[in-house]
Amino acid sequence: MAPPPSSQPGTIQYAVSWDANPQEADNNQGISRLHVTAFDTSTGHIRWQREPLKVKDMYQSSEQRIVDGVLYIASSSQHSALLLALDIRDGHLLWQRETEETGFNTMQFCKGTIYQSTETTVQALQISNGQVRWSYKSPALLSGLVTTSTAVYIVETEINAQSQNGQRRFATALDAAHGKVIWRKAYTTANDSNTFKLIATREAVLAINQVASNPSTSSPITSVQALQPETGKSIWTLPISMFNQPSSVTALGDTLYLNGQNQLYNPKAHPASEPNQDMLLMALDAHTGKLRWQREHNYEQFTFLSEQELYAYKGYRGDGSTTKKTLCALDITTGKDRWCIDNLQPSLFSLSANKDTLIVVETLQPSPLSLQQNLYAINKRDGKILWHQPWQSSAPSLVTLTLCTIGSDQNTNRLV
Numbered sequence: 284m285a286p287p288p289s290s291q292p293g294t295i296q297y298a299v300s301w302d303a304n305p306q307e308a309d310n311n312q313g314i315s316r317l318h319v320t321a322f323d324t325s326t327g328h329i330r331w332q333r334e335p336l337k338v339k340d341m342y343q344s345s346e347q348r349i350v351d352g353v354l355y356i357a358s359s360s361q362h363s364a365l366l367l368a369l370d371i372r373d374g375h376l377l378w379q380r381e382t383e384e385t386g387f388n389t390m391q392f393c394k395g396t397i398y399q400s401t402e403t404t405v406q407a408l409q410i411s412n413g414q415v416r417w418s419y420k421s422p423a424l425l426s427g428l429v430t431t432s433t434a435v436y437i438v439e440t441e442i443n444a445q446s447q448n449g450q451r452r453f454a455t456a457l458d459a460a461h462g463k464v465i466w467r468k469a470y471t472t473a474n475d476s477n478t479f480k481l482i483a484t485r486e487a488v489l490a491i492n493q494v495a496s497n498p499s500t501s502s503p504i505t506s507v508q509a510l511q512p513e514t515g516k517s518i519w520t521l522p523i524s525m526f527n528q529p530s531s532v533t534a535l536g537d538t539l540y541l542n543g544q545n546q547l548y549n550p551k552a553h554p555a556s557e558p559n560q561d562m563l564l565m566a567l568d569a570h571t572g573k574l575r576w577q578r579e580h581n582y583e584q585f586t587f588l589s590e591q592e593l594y595a596y597k598g599y600r601g602d603g604s605t606t607k608k609t610l611c612a613l614d615i616t617t618g619k620d621r622w623c624i625d626n627l628q629p630s631l632f633s634l635s636a637n638k639d640t641l642i643v644v645e646t647l648q649p650s651p652l653s654l655q656q657n658l659y660a661i662n663k664r665d666g667k668i669l670w671h672q673p674w675q676s677s678a679p680s681l682v683t684l685t686l687c688t689i690g691s692d693q694n695t696n697r698l699v
Contacts, residue, residue: 294323294324294325294637294640295321295322295323295324295330296321296322296324296635296637296642297319297320297321297322297347297349297354297371298319298320298322298674299317299318299319299345299347299354299356300317300318300319300320301315301316301317301318301342301343301344301345301358302315302316302317302318303315303341303342303343304316304341313341314338314339314340314341315338315340315341315342315343316334316338317334317335317336317338317342317356317367318332318333318334319332319333319334319335319354319356319369319374320332320333321371321374322658324637324640324642324660325640325660326670327658327660327670327671327672331373331374332374333369333373333374333375335367335369335374335375335376336367336376336379338365340360340361340362340363340365341360341361342358342359342360342365344358345357345358346358346389346390348390348392349371350392350410352370352371352372353368353369353370353371353377353410354368354369354370354371354374355367355368355369355390355392355397356369357390357399359384362383363381363382363383363384364381364382364383364384364399364401365379365380365381366379366380366381366390366397366399366408366413367379367380368413378412378413379413380408380413384401384404389428391428391429391430392410392430393430393431393432393459394432394459395409395410395411396408396409396410396416396459397409397410397413398428398430398435400425400428400437401425402424402425403420403421403423403424403425404418404419404420404421404425405418405419405421405425405428405435405437405457405462406418406419407435407459407462417461417462418462419457419462421437421439421455422439423439423440423441423442423453424439424440424442425437425438425439425440426438426440426479427480427481429481429482429483429488430459430483431459431483431512432459433458433459433512434456434457434458434459434465434512435456435457435458435459435462436454436455436456436457436481436483436488437455437457437481438452438453438454438455438479438480438481439452439453439455439467440452440453440479441453450471450472451469451470451471451472452469452470452471452472452479453467453468453469453470454467454468454470454481454488454490454510454515455467455468456488456512456515465513465515466514466515467515468490468510468515470490470492472492472493478492478493479491479492479493480532482532482533482534482539483512483534484534484536484537484539484569484570485536485537486512486569486570487509487510487511487512487518487569487570488509488510488511488512488515489507489508489509489510489534489539489569490506490507490508490510491505491506491507491532491541492505492506492507492508493505504523504524504525504546505522505523505541505543506520506521506522506523507520507521507523507539507541507567507572508520508521509569509572519571519572520572521567521572523541523565524546524547525545525546525547525563525565531543531585533585533587534569535587535589535590536569536590537568537569537570538566538567538568538569538575538590538615539566539567539568539569540564540565540566540567540585540587540593541564541565541567542562542563542564542565542585543562543563544561544562544563545561545562545563545579560579560580560581561579561581562579562580562581562582563577563578563579563580564577564578564580564582564585564618565577566615566618576616576617576618577618578618578619580595581597582595582596582597582611583596583597583598584596586634588634588635588636589636590615591615592612592615592636592663593612593613593615594610594611594612594613594634594641595610595611595613595620596608596609596610596611596629597609597611598628607625607626608625608626608627608628609623609624609625609626609627610623610624610627610629610643611623611624612641612663612666621666622665622666623666624661624666624668627643627645627659628645628646628647629643629644629645629646629659630643630644630645630646630656633646636663639662639663639664640660640661640662640663640669641660641661641662641663642658642659642660642661643658643659643660643661644656644657644658644659644674645657645658645659655673656673656674657671657672657673657674658671658672658673658674659671
């Protein structure tokens with residue numbers, strides 16, 4: 284595709300593609316080629332495409348963020364971890380960092396620092412060159428990373444400490460400047476690793492804890508506790524009896540969103556045309572814990588792109604029970620659907636937007652060893668499809684495509 288002569292400001296998006304060539308697929312052995320592409324979301328035309336470096340290991344996916352005109356790409360293979368910084372003006376490599384660490388979890392940005400975590404380590408890196416500012420080695424397993432301008436919050440799980448009464452986990456606060464422990468608060472949780480999560484808002488640290496594995500409907504199942512960022516002392520606690528293993532937790536602005544299985548679900552109260560509505564999405568005031576709204580639903584996944592944008596997916600369970608794929612935009616003030624598009628199958632990790640346009644990557648698998656990907660541009664106001672076209676990769680091998688949007692170097696509240 285030839286690039287157009289000019290583009291409107293704010294219409295450029297960036298795609299990260301990994302062309303993975305497995306040599307021993309069962310052992311995750313092989314090599315990869317990385318391609319970064321800038322394209323105009325108003326037309327779909329490619330502005331530039333670069334292969335910024337040669338990769339000697341097999342990387343198939345990555346996490347990426349754009350901060351202050353630089354695209355950061357983090358990925359891990361079976362043998363190493365990779366972090367790149369690219370200039371988004373033309374895709375040239377600014378710096379790279381490759382280590383022998385494995386088990387990469389996530390990366391976050393705050394106040395000129397990149398924070399990365401593995402299963403047992405948190406590192407603070409200089410955003411200008413990727414050099415290590417400080418490193419914290421945990422005696423336990425790490426399962427979360429939340430950053431603010433003053434502190435880094437992690438979840439630490441005691442190794443080999445499961446019992447019939449649950450497992451001991453700690454909400455730990457590290458000083459953002461030096462990585463020293465500020466405070467640590469212990470919790471007894473269900474044994475499953477997904478039953479305890481941390482979120483940081485502007486005024487509090489929120490600990491979401493599943494307090495029972497097989498509770499009766501009259502007993503609290505999940506506890507939400509707001510902690511003072513400076514001391515870890517409790518501000519308020521809210522017991523919830525309607526969740527079993529919350530599947531996702533997100534804080535945006537002053538709203539906390541909880542999504543999980545509804546233990547009080549009554550199938551007789553719903554028509555046969557709405558099967559499997561056994562999930563519940565709740566929006567809570569993060570300052571007080573008060574309920575703003577809740578709705579039962581049968582969506583499998585939610586994506587929050589901003590405080591004003593919430594999207595939901597349906598038809599991804601993979602059990603053959605349904606073939607209809609649906610993408611919906613939700614009203615964040617009520618939780619109700621604003622618009623829906625049927626028979627569109629977006630990748631769960633490739634949804635991005637600018638001011639007016641939602642960009643969707645549709646991933647299809649016509650055969651066990653091949654993938655096809657399409658790009659769709661959707662009007663955010665009414666859900667009308669503006670254009671769509673096949674994604675053109677530079678290599679015929681297996682390709683994974685993810686999109687990233689421009690962000691700012693500021694505090695971020697993310698799912699952990």
